[in-house]
Amino acid sequence: MITTEVLVLGCGWAGITTAYYLLDKGIDVMCIDASTALGGLLRSETHDGFIFDVGGSHIIFSSNEPVLREMLSFLNNNVVTHQRRSFIWLMGTFIPYPLENNLHILPLELRVEVLVSLFESLLQLSREHGLRPSNLREYIIYTFGKEMAKLYLEPYNQKIWKRPLDSIDIDWLSIPGRLPLANWKDIVKSCVGLPTIGYREQATFHYPLSGGIQALYNSVLKKAVAKGLKLVKGVKIKGVKRCRDVWVVNDAFKAKKIISTIPLREIVNLMDAPEDIVKLAERLDYNSVAVIGIALKRKAPNMHWVYVPDEDVVFHRYAWVSNYSPHNVPNPKRHSSLLVEITLSPRDKVLLEPEKLTEKTLNGLKDLGIISESEKEVLFTKVWTHKYGYPVHTFQTNKAREHILKFLSDYGITAVG
Structure with missing residues (x-):
């Protein structure tokens, strides 16, 4: 059985930053993640020279100057700074945001x-x-x-x-x-x-010059590994139990302390939790998110992202991520790329139909005049779906969340992220 002082469940952004700062204090840390491709919602993929941030449009900004400096320091000089050019599609025109x-x-x-x-x-x-x-x-x-x-x-x-x-x-x-x-x-x-x-704190924003948004994640991961992080990839967590004064995960990992970054609905089901806590976890509401990446053989307009309140258009936002960094496309003079985001109820079966999501997205872009009816400028599309996209804060779920967090804390598990 592998032993560590602190075991972090999930190695996305919350997990890797938690591990990094614990390691900075000299604490022995191990991270476990179900995926072999790390990054969580900050993961980026490259396809035919196009880089897509699969979790949707992410940028770096903060009203907290020390926090912002810290994030940018991870990137060293691999960063580009922009003055926001975002819009709202309203009444048939682009109105600057906010x-x-x-x-x-x-x-x-x-x-x-x-x-x-x-x-x-x-x-x-x-x-x-x-x-x-x-x-x-x-x-x-x-x-x-x-x-x-x-x-x-x-x-x-x-x-x-x-x-x-x-x-x-x-x-x-x-x-x-x-x-x-x-x-x-x-x-x-x-x-x-x-x-x-x-929204002044976002009026100036930053983004990695190369590597997509995952460059931010990778920079912290590299520093954490250099500090001694023990990393376990591709291992799904199947069980978490308390054995006297230690925690045991999957009957294979032992730790004095557990920090969980996985969804509360999931961690409760992995434990021998009381029935009332399990039922409370079932009340926790959420929405899923589909992200559609579109590679185009045309230059991007002078925009970063656009909000679309129109109820007849399936997506709520699209972003010209090729304008975030010129390295996100093979040639910014001849190519551009879009990330389109669709919020879905977990009960929406279209989540399981990537082809239908793509069709609805392309039709919406045609309606807005973003792409032509013939779609001749579209080189290819990619679809990524994320079950847990947005926690939905209803009055019922807030009370349930409070009880679950207290249960976990009393039980000795810290939940973050």
Whole structure:
């Protein structure tokens, strides 16, 4: 039986960074991952000279300067810096993102409606002392006003969550950067045509110059291995049990401490957990994500990514990842690449039909005028699906998650990621 001080279950980004910082403190660490191709949602693949980030469009940014410096230090000089050029496809045109900072592009009458509805929400909050949003729909309306909610934020979030927005809790909004906050002064300036910059911490972002987003993961992995990380690849975790003062995994690995980065639904089923905890784990809701990579024989437009709230288009976002780095394609003057993201309910059977996902994606891109009807510029496509894409924070799941995390903590397992 192989013995270690700390055993990390899962070796994606959360797992490898946890291992790295523990090793930095002189702690003996082993990482186990079911895949032989490491990287998790930060994995990149190369096909015919095109590099695709299989977990979707990922960039490097943070409002925390020390954290940002640390991430960039891992890459050394293998980094390129961009000023964000992202858009929202709305009313048949590309409006720069965030919408609230670019309202001057909208027709005058609509701008007035947006501004009036925002101040109606602000007045309601000021008059009704103690009034606070209790769900995501109320949060959007109170923060941005009914008109902006109806125009963009409600339809877009509906595509992301696949649930009624009034069933989504808002505790996750306390995490900095998860949803950009509106500044009413910026909205007023935007309505009258004065330029403002929204979501400032993301306005400048970074990306690996070569190797795709996995270059960030690989740089930490290399440093962790140099510090003595013991790495086990291609081993699926089948059982986790407590034997006196040690943990035993798969009857093959023994550790004093376990840190789990695998989904809570999965770790609970791997343990001899009480029936009530198992039932709570079944309540944890999530959405799956499909990522479609498209190689094109044409130059990319001057864009990074585009949000698509249109309910008739299957995807919610697409990204010109060839603009993230010129090394993501064979020749940036003649080639480009797209990553298209589709949120799916776990009950959606289309998750199991890559051909149908590709067909719906290409049809959506045609509808937006991104590719031609003949698809003659499409060289090839790839599809990757991820069962656990987004945790869905409903009121029911939040209580279940709290109980499960407490159970794991009391049992001696730390859950991260």
